Amino acid sequence: MTPEQREIAQFYAQLASIKSLDDLRAWERSMLEDKFKDALWLQTYYFFRGAKSENRKQREQLKENFLTGLYRTEFNLDGLLRFLQPQLRKIIGGLVDGDEVEIEGFQLPVLRAKLSETREVREQIDHQEPKNIPFFVLHEFLHFKPFPFRRCPVCQSIFVPVRQQRNCSANCTYQKVEGARRERLSGGSARAVASAKSKN
Numbered sequence: 001m002t003p004e005q006r007e008i009a010q011f012y013a014q015l016a017s018i019k020s021l022d023d024l025r026a027w028e029r030s031m032l033e034d035k036f037k038d039a040l041w042l043q044t045y046y047f048f049r050g051a052k053s054e055n056r057k058q059r060e061q062l063k064e065n066f067l068t069g070l071y072r073t074e075f076n077l078d079g080l081l082r083f084l085q086p087q088l089r090k091i092i093g094g095l096v097d098g099d100e101v102e103i104e105g106f107q108l109p110v111l112r113a114k115l116s117e118t119r120e121v122r123e124q125i126d127h128q129e130p131k132n133i134p135f136f137v138l139h140e141f142l143h144f145k146p147f148p149f150r151r152c153p154v155c156q157s158i159f160v161p162v163r164q165q166r167n168c169s170a171n172c173t174y175q176k177v178e179g180a181r182r183e184r185l186s187g188g189s190a191r192a193v194a195s196a197k198s199k200n
Contacts, residue, residue: 001148004042009141009148009160011039015085016092016149017157036081041066091138092158096151103138 001009014035018024024032041063094101141148150161152168154175159168167173 006160008039008042011035012088013149013158013160016088018085021082021085037067092149096149096158
């Protein structure tokens with residue numbers, strides 16, 4: 001997995017871990033939308049350009065053009081995010097939990113263009129419900145071996161593991177180890193009490 005693919009996957013794992021966008025605070029929502037723009041850019045760039053690469057300056061210019069295009073087309077970022085988040089939660093969450101999930105085929109919203117009186121092309125995205133967007137954003141990750149998402153057994157968040165990583169964070173690893181230690185100690189204490197009672 002390339003660094004860019006990992007960045008996209010980590011964002012989708014974050015989306016799949018959110019129960020509801022309405023639960024987020026304003027600053028959390030703002031950061032999420034910025035990450036969404038970056039993920040859309042990376043996903044679109046690699047989907048259409050494949051392994052072809054430009055230098056850093058060219059890529060930054062392409063990204064700027066892409067984001068400018070989103071604003072010019074009055075792209076409904078909030079609407080897409082609200083549609084996509086529960087879909088990714090259902091699909092990725094279902095897969096990591098061992099369920100069978102349905103993913104609709106590939107189809108993007110229609111981009112409509114018209115030449116204005118000043119001979120400028122005006123673009124607008126047809127805001128029909130993008131039912132098949134999940135296939136577009138997940139298509140390459142569905143074929144990774146092993147599947148690049150895992151559920152943390154401690155906090156239940158979905159994350160992108162590195163090698164054999166089992167927990168999503170150092171904090172969850174600590175909680176798991178500490179929980180196991182307490183269980184051993186409580187088990188030992190219980191056995192000691194039982195042993196004392198049997199002697200009496």
